Structure formats: C-alpha cells, structure tokens
Amino acid sequence: MVELALPKNSRMQEGKSWPRPDGAKNVTEFRIYRWSPDDDANPSIDTYYVDRDDCGPMVLDGLLYIKNKIDPTLTLRRSCREGICGSCAMNIDGANTLACTKGMDEIKGSIKVYPLPHMPVVKDLVPDLSNFYAQHRSIEPWLKTVSPEPQKEWLQSHEDRQKLDGLYECILCACCSTSCPSYWWNGDRYLGPAVLLQAYRWLIDSRDEAKGERLDNLEDPFRLYRCHTIMNCAQTCPKGLNPAKAIAEIKKMMVERRV
Known part of the structure; x- marks a missing residue:
C-alpha cells in the first residue's frame, strides 16, 4: 500500500483558538486553514466561534463575521455573495463549493474550511489561479469567424442557442478542476474539467467558424485525454453542470472528424 506524506514545511499544525463570544447562545465552531508567506511557519488550523444570531446563514456570512469581528488578518476572496462570480470557491466540510451558497445548517458539527485543493496558496483561503486562467485563455474563449461581420449581431436560432444550456x-470558480485527481497530477498539461467545458461551449456555438482549429488545439495526449470519467467534477459543480459530459462530446468530435 502506497503512503503519501506531506513535506515537513507543509504539514498542518494546531493553531490559535479564539474565545467564544460573550453571552452567545447559538454558536458554531469554525476550523480554518491559515498560512501566510510572510511567516516562517507551517500552515495551521485556527479555531473560531461564530454567534449565529449575529450573522447570516451562509458559510461566507460566518467567515465575514470572523474577519470583521474577531480576526481581521483572515484572508479570503468574495464578491457577489449570490453564487454568480465564483470568487469564494473553497473546500468546505471536505467538498469544493461556494461559501456564499453553502448554508451553515447543512453542516453537522464544526465547519472546516480550506482553500481549493492542489493549488498554490497565496494566503489563507486564497489559491493562486494563474495557471487555471492561463489555460482558459489558451482555448481562445471568444467568437472566431471569417465571414464578414454583420451590421447588427450574429443571429442564432432558438434550437442552436439551447445547445449552449448547461x-x-x-x-470559472475552479471547484470542478480542483476536485479532479487527473488535474491534481497533471495540472500543468491537462486542461481540466472547467476549461474543457468552456472549450466545448465554443465548439458547438453555431456562430463560431473555427471548429477545426479549436479541435486541433485540443488534440494532445494530455490537454484532453487525461479525463478518466471519475465524475468528481459533476458532483461538486455548484451550478449543477456536467463537465465530464462535455469532455466526452469533445472526444466524440475527435473521432468523427477522422472517419
């Protein structure tokens, strides 16, 4: 049996435990991953106590309670608070999801919060998404045409438009890609579920005229074919999408154009 061990400087240790809020009756414990590049110390797990009667119902509300009222050094990303921007993607209770749409009531016991797995950490709950965004740009996620540009807009039938649903x-929250074991081990070459779903979105857009070029760009043993249909991506997507299905459709396109 293979045993994997983290390097000594990456092993987590017990961190600071903050006091419970005075007079609070409805309290939830948060255990949060902490690490700063400015400190010469291993990552730690700090413990906080949130007064549920003094904040909103979502995990993000609890995190903001901690940052605003207990520990302003806690670092995280967030923006829309509506499940639209993807900024607050993190690993909560062992699963990748959005902190703004994950209810505290959905979690039994203490709430464990970590950054998205297998990504370099900038600080605390903030992962470095530079490689992820570079991969997205590599598929050229914009409309490519050779036909003369129309005076108004590119028209599309209702049927063709419906193909883009899902x-x-x-x-681009990266929940799916960072839940994928294939992406963990080959993230420098395998594009991952999120980027390949985006690639398929442009491959089937009836207005786009670069299908062959786009397929050529994906025809590589690693960029596309590292998907092994583990299906973590579909299970964890906070929007209910199925990247594995999109990847399978791209593979089908690759076969069909050779026939």
Whole structure:
C-alpha cells in the first residue's frame, strides 16, 4: 500500500483558538486553514466561534463575521455573495463549493474550511489561479469567424442557442478542476474539467467558424485525454453542470472528424 506524506514545511499544525463570544447562545465552531508567506511557519488550523444570531446563514456570512469581528488578518476572496462570480470557491466540510451558497445548517458539527485543493496558496483561503486562467485563455474563449461581420449581431436560432444550456452558466470558480485527481497530477498539461467545458461551449456555438482549429488545439495526449470519467467534477459543480459530459462530446468530435 502506497503512503503519501506531506513535506515537513507543509504539514498542518494546531493553531490559535479564539474565545467564544460573550453571552452567545447559538454558536458554531469554525476550523480554518491559515498560512501566510510572510511567516516562517507551517500552515495551521485556527479555531473560531461564530454567534449565529449575529450573522447570516451562509458559510461566507460566518467567515465575514470572523474577519470583521474577531480576526481581521483572515484572508479570503468574495464578491457577489449570490453564487454568480465564483470568487469564494473553497473546500468546505471536505467538498469544493461556494461559501456564499453553502448554508451553515447543512453542516453537522464544526465547519472546516480550506482553500481549493492542489493549488498554490497565496494566503489563507486564497489559491493562486494563474495557471487555471492561463489555460482558459489558451482555448481562445471568444467568437472566431471569417465571414464578414454583420451590421447588427450574429443571429442564432432558438434550437442552436439551447445547445449552449448547461455550458454558458459556468462561472470559472475552479471547484470542478480542483476536485479532479487527473488535474491534481497533471495540472500543468491537462486542461481540466472547467476549461474543457468552456472549450466545448465554443465548439458547438453555431456562430463560431473555427471548429477545426479549436479541435486541433485540443488534440494532445494530455490537454484532453487525461479525463478518466471519475465524475468528481459533476458532483461538486455548484451550478449543477456536467463537465465530464462535455469532455466526452469533445472526444466524440475527435473521432468523427477522422472517419
């Protein structure tokens, strides 16, 4: 049996435990991953106590309670608070999701919060998404045409527009890609579920005229074919999308154009 061990400087240790709020009756414990590049110390797990009667119902509300009222050094990303921007993606209670749409009532016991897995950490709950965004740009996620540009807009039938349902809703939160074991081990070459779902979105757009070029860009043993249909991506997507299905459709396109 193979045993994997973290390097000594990456092993987590017990961190600071903050006091319970005075007079609070409805309290939830948060255990949060902490690490700063400015400190010469291993990552730690700090413990906080949130007064549920003094904050909103979502995990993000609890995190903001901690940052605003207990520990202003806690670092995280957030923006829309409506499940639209994807900024607050993190690992909560062992699963990748959005802190703004995950209810505290959905979690039994203490709430454990970590940054998205297998990504470099900038600080605390903030992952470095530079490689993820570079991969997204590599598929050229914009309309490519050779036909003369129309005076108004590129027209599309209702039927063709419906083909994009289940694809355009992706918010690039990276929950799916960072839940994928294939992406963990080959993230420098395998594009991952999120980017490949975006690639398929442009491959089937009836207005786009670069299908062959786009497929050529994906024809690589690693960029596309590292998907092994583990299905973590579909299970964890906070928008209910199915990147694995999109990847399978791209593979089908690859076969069909050779026939």
